[in-house]
Amino acid sequence: MTMSQTPEEIPDWLVPIRDAAGTMTGEDLTRFLPPEGAGARPGAVLMLFGEGPAGADILLTERAHTMRSHPGQVSFPGGAVDATDPSPTAAALREAQEEVGLDLAGVDVLATLPELWLPPSNFAVTPVLAWWREPAPVGVVDPAEVHAVYRTPISELLDPDHRVTVTHPSGYSSPGFLIGDDKDLILWGFTAGVINKLFDYVGLTRPWDATRTRELPGYMLGVRED
Numbered sequence: 001m002t003m004s005q006t007p008e009e010i011p012d013w014l015v016p017i018r019d020a021a022g023t024m025t026g027e028d029l030t031r032f033l034p035p036e037g038a039g040a041r042p043g044a045v046l047m048l049f050g051e052g053p054a055g056a057d058i059l060l061t062e063r064a065h066t067m068r069s070h071p072g073q074v075s076f077p078g079g080a081v082d083a084t085d086p087s088p089t090a091a092a093l094r095e096a097q098e099e100v101g102l103d104l105a106g107v108d109v110l111a112t113l114p115e116l117w118l119p120p121s122n123f124a125v126t127p128v129l130a131w132w133r134e135p136a137p138v139g140v141v142d143p144a145e146v147h148a149v150y151r152t153p154i155s156e157l158l159d160p161d162h163r164v165t166v167t168h169p170s171g172y173s174s175p176g177f178l179i180g181d182d183k184d185l186i187l188w189g190f191t192a193g194v195i196n197k198l199f200d201y202v203g204l205t206r207p208w209d210a211t212r213t214r215e216l217p218g219y220m221l222g223v224r225e226d
Contacts, residue, residue: 010110010131013056013154014049016202021111021129029197034117040124044088045078046096047194048107050132054153058195059138061099062148062185065219069121072147072220074179074187076127077102088112088126100149101141106134118190127194152179152187154204157195163208166192167215176214186214 010018026033034040048059063073077096085091089109096102113127140146156162157177166176166188175196176188187195199205 010108011051011056014110014131017049017198018110018129018131020198020202021113024113024198024201026114026116028201029114029194030116032117032119034115034124038117038122038124040117040122042081042088042091043079043118043123043125044081044092044095044128045076045125045191046092046102046128046130047076047113048096048102048130048132049154050135050151052135052151052153054151054155056154057151058154058157059096059100059102059132060150060152060179060187060191061146062150064143064145064147067145068222070189070220071222072217073189073191074150074185075191078125080123089128092126092128093130099141099146100138102138103134103136106132106136108133113194116190116194125190150179150185156183158199158204158206160206160208163210164212164214165210167213169216169221173213175210178214186216186220188216 050057060074061077063070065072077099078092079095081088081091093104108131110131111129115124115126117124138149162178162183164176165173167173174188176186176192179185179187
C-alpha cells in the first residue's frame, strides 16, 4: 500500500478536526467503550475527508440491502482487522480499497481516534482520520456488500434541516442525518454518533430540532418489502 503518513498541507477547515483527534477521549465520542475481558474483535473504519464539487465532504457507503447484518446501513468504509493487517490503519485502508476501489496513493493518514465498542457485534473499532489529497473515482466494487457510495458534503450534514432524531422499534433513539440527493437516506447509529460527537467537539454543530423524529425503514430492519 502506498500512502503518506506525514501530509505537508491540509485545508484550514480540516485543521481543527485533525487536532481534535489528539485530544479527544473515548468518553468524548461514546459511552460504549471496550470493557476489559470482553474479547472484542478489533475493527477499523476510514473517516476520509476530501474536497469535492460541493466543497468539504466525507466518504460514506451504503451497505447492500440484502445483507444479513445491518442491511442498508450508511457507514464509513471499514471492517475487521485481519491477522495479516499490521495495524488498524492498514485495515481501514485495505477495506476502503476493497469496498470502493479507493486509490491509496492519494490518501494522507492524519490520526486515529480512540477505540470504540459496538456491543451487538462485540467489535472494538478504531476510526482512522484521513485527508483525500488527490481524489480519484470511487464506486461499488462488490454489489453484494455495498449498495452505493456517497461523497457527502459537510455543509449538508451541518444543515439543521437535515438533522433528525432516529427511532428504532426497540425504543432506542439517536441523533441522525438525512443524506443523498433527495435527503431520504438515513445516517444513524455508530457512524452518525461519531460524526455528531466530532462536530460537537470542534464547535461545528448548528442548533437543530431534536424533536423531529424519523423511523427506520423496513429494509434497514431486515424486513423484506416484496
